[in-house]
Amino acid sequence: MRSLSALKFLPVILLFSACIGDDIIEDLVPERLIITNTVDTLGIDDTFQFLARFxxxxxxxxxxxLDWSSSNTNILTIDADGLATGVTAGEVFVYAEVTTDEQTIIDSVQVVVDMETSEPTTQERSGVIQTTSSYALGGDFIVKEDGNDLLIEVASNYVASTALPGLYVYLTNNPSTTSGALEIGAVEVFNGAHVYRIPNVALFDYDYLLYFCKPFNVKVGDGQIE
Amino acid sequence: MVSHIRLFFLILIVSFPLSEISAGGGWPQPKGRGFFKLSQWWLVADQHYTDRGLIDPNLTNGIFISSLYAEYGFTDRLTGVLYFPFLSRSYFNNTISGTTGEVLTPGEAINTIGDTDLSIKYGIFTKGPVVLSATLTLGLPVGEDSGGSDNQLQTGDGEFNQLLQLDAGTGFKVGNLSAYANIYAGYNNRSEGFSDEIRYGVEAGVNLFDDRITAIVRLFGVESTQNGSLDATTSTGTSIFANNAEHFTFAPEIAYNINDRWGVSAGAGFALSGRLIYAAPSYNFGVFFKL
Incomplete structure (x- = not known):
């Protein structure tokens, strides 16, 4: 019976040996620099503040x-803070450059300098949602700004599995994890066109849509915002 | 012979937690007799069966259940059964960045009592070559169905269910060895928008080494009737508690009878197929006592 007395403690020992461990995920993404605003036409002697995100x-x-530069300073000049000034009429490229431990990254936009500065045009980005799992998920989408809001317009060819519980959608710059991502909310539409409106998010703040199943703690799919 | 057959079932009935209990097969307890078992059951999974039956990876989740099982014969035909998981632990691992080594999402755990089953079994035919019994099980949702910061940790499904099951069993000889076979089928009526379930299984066991060792194999399954109203937008359960979860499982088990009253058993379960359920083996260990 002594052996049985010892055995009765085994469940408790096993229970508390169920310690939380570590799961390592591969979350490496390319370093990225992107100019987040632009103007089609900059008036001579007018200024425009360029912004960029790394x-x-x-x-x-x-x-x-960042290092800001112009491809032709006779047409457009730009200072170290990204403030550009139109000089003479012509077409020019504006460059933003950053040097990391690994590499030098450059992004550029083309700007026309002419008599008057044009009104900002509505920009939009687009992408394709695709499954990264065995669950059905896919569809096209467009992202654009509406005032201070960001609109994500998911197209009519969208479809998602209704069987998967706890499916959530995020905006993120790393499609491997929800860490640092902005949770848009639980997925409530599983077929057809629909729109997400996210307040106080700019067009170039995020580069991916991420679909994630919370209960299983698993990525279901993503869509790079091109 | 009958006592041997009963022993087989007394061992196997507590090999699986939750509602996988077959409640002793076709044999009810004699009046005043009982069976009690303290068990540990656990499962650690880093993959699961999807809705299409394929296997996908997931963050490592674990479920550890310490339970008490009790079966007592009120009469020769009427047996009361209790399955009480007095300590259930559900957890998921830390998520670590493979690039920086930082903790991206800290792991979490909950420790609660689990969903408890109360059953009453009636022996319809208790004599003859084939015995038949009916069992009504009430699944009490006393576990946690939405623990953790994102409500994804569970030690129960949060719904009250009623399982009506028929068991038919027979004993026979294999050479000089005592053996048995049992088959069961049941309908599990679930509430809170969960789909109902059809449960079924077959099992067989044989006594070895002068009845010291009992070897058991079983095949059992759960099929969803897909009639629930709980949709993906409101359902948060997965692991072993998901709505519309299905599986077909092979589960061997072995028991060692220390003496006439005490014994120990150990077993494992391997889901051969499934939907919306973890794809990993489960293990169990227990100490049992016969009254």
Whole structure:
């Protein structure tokens, strides 16, 4: 019976040996620099403040010292803070550059300098939602700004599995994890066109849509915002 | 012979937690007799069966259940059964960045009592070559169905269910060895928008080494009737508690009878197929006592 007395403690021992461990995920993404605003036409002697966003190799936004330059300073000049001034009529490229431990990254936009500065045109980005799992998920989408809101317009060819419980959609710069992502909300439409409106998010703040099943803690799919 | 057959079932009935209990097969307890078992059951899974029956990876989740099983014969035909998971632990692992080594999402755990089953079994035919019994099981949702920061940790499904099951069993000889076979089928009526379930299974066991060792194999399954109203937007359960979860499982088990009253058993369960349920083996260990 002594052996049985010892055995009765086994369940308790097993229970508390169920310690939380570590799961390592591969979350490396390319470092990225992107000019987040532009103007089609900049008037001579007018100014425009360019902005850019740098995300590191895990998709986190970092403040970095950028080098701004113009492809032709006779047409457009730009200072170290990205403030551009139109000089003479013509077409020019504006460059933003950052040097990391790994590489030098450059992004550019084309600007026309002419008599008057044009009104900002509505920009939009697009992408394709695709499954990264065995669950059905797919469809096209467009992202654009509406005032201070971001609109994600998912197209009519969208479909998602209704069987998967707890499916959520996020905006993120790292499609491997919800860490640092902006949770849009639970997926409530599983077929057809629909729209998400996200307040106080700019067009170039995020580069991916991420679909994630919370209960299973697993990525279901994503869509890169091109 | 009958006592041997009963022993087989007394061992196997507590090999699986939750509602996988077959409640002793076709044999009810004699009046005043009982069976009690303290068990540990656990499952750790880093993959699961999808809605299409394929296997996808997931963050490692674990479920550990310490339970008490009790069966007592009120009469020779009427047996009361209790399955009480007095300590259930559900957890998921930390998520670590493979790039930076930082903790992206800290793991979480909950420790609660689990969903409890109360059953009453009636022996319809208790004599003859084939015995038949009917069992009504009430699944009490006393576990946690939405624990953790994102409500995804569960030690229960949050719904009250009623399982009506028929068991038919027979004993026979294999050479000089005592053996049995049992088949069961049941309908599990679930509430809170969960789909109902059809449950079925077959099992067989044989006594070895002068009845010291009992070897058991079983095949059992759960099929969803897909009639629930709980849709994906409101359902948060997965693991072993999901709505519309299905599986077909092979489960061997072995028991060692220390003496006439005490014994130990160990077993495992392997889901051969499934939908919306973890795809990993489960294990169990228990100490049982016969009254």
């Amino acid at each position: 995300t590191n190799n895990v998709g986190q936004t970092e403040n970095r010292d």
